[in-house]
Amino acid sequence: MTILMIGLAIFLGLHSVRMVAGGWRQAQIARRGEDSWKLGFSVLSAVGLGLVIWGYGVARQAPVVLWNAPAGMRHAAGLLTLFAFILLAAAYVPRNHLKARFHHPMVLGVKAWAVGHLLANGTLADLLLFGAFLAWAVLAFIAERRRDRLAGITYAAGTARGTSMAIVIGAVAWAVFAFWLHGALIGVLPFRSGA
Known part of the structure; x- marks a missing residue:
């Protein structure tokens, strides 16, 4: 630890x-x-x-098990991490509605990723890892929005093309990571029983 x-x-x-x-x-x-x-x-x-x-x-x-997450929480985690990857892509794809609306989609993506993993995992290491990232993301989002207000920063309006690109890139990256890379890098296959 x-x-x-x-x-x-x-x-x-x-x-x-x-x-x-x-x-x-x-x-x-x-x-x-x-x-x-x-x-x-x-x-x-x-x-x-x-x-x-x-x-x-x-x-x-x-592992030090703190709670046993219901099996359905894997699906909730999958959905939240899909949103996280789309928000991550939205941080880099120009002129998309997600960045225009939320201004800091990557930080929101970290929140979604952390919450999803906290729902599906119940060990002390999970609580420490994902809880720390969640706390950081909450504080970072507040700080970034405050900094934007003080500096008078405005964000470009989103377009359908930019938003579509962010969604497609994020969804493809999520699928590659969830079905292949997560197992190779983390040692856990999220959508296989017994993983």
């Missing part, structure tokens, strides 16, 4: 700097340069994420 907690502290801590120390972040970028900041951020994020994945894998070998 220690490795998982260290990984979460590094990964989510880095992704919280803008929320809690925006002035310091800007000073570091000004002092070191944006490329240097991005490189350091990316390397440390990769280390944190690697520790999260490793720590979660270790914790799953001796």
Whole structure:
């Protein structure tokens, strides 16, 4: 559990700097340069994420079960993670209605992903991992919306083409991950019985 907690502290801590120390972040970028900041951020994020994945894998070998989720929760998790992938795609596809409406669809996608996994999994490691990401996403969404209001940021109107592209790209990415990559990377096949 220690490795998982260290990984979460590094990964989510880095992704919280803008929320809690925006002035310091800007000073570091000004002092070191944006490329240097991005490189350091990316390397440390990769280390944190690697520790999260490793720590979660270790914790799953001796699970501490807190509750047994009903079997139907897998389907709820599948639906919520589908929404999460669509929202993730919407963060990058230009001029879609999801980004125009919610402004920060990636953070909403993290919320949907975390809630879905909390519904379907009931170990202490699951609660720690997905609960931490859910708490971070709630706080990040509030902070990002506040920052937008203060800066007077407006978002481009969505188009049917942009929205359709976000939905298709997200759905295809979700299917590839859910039916193939999740098993290969995480060791769990979400839609197979006994997984």
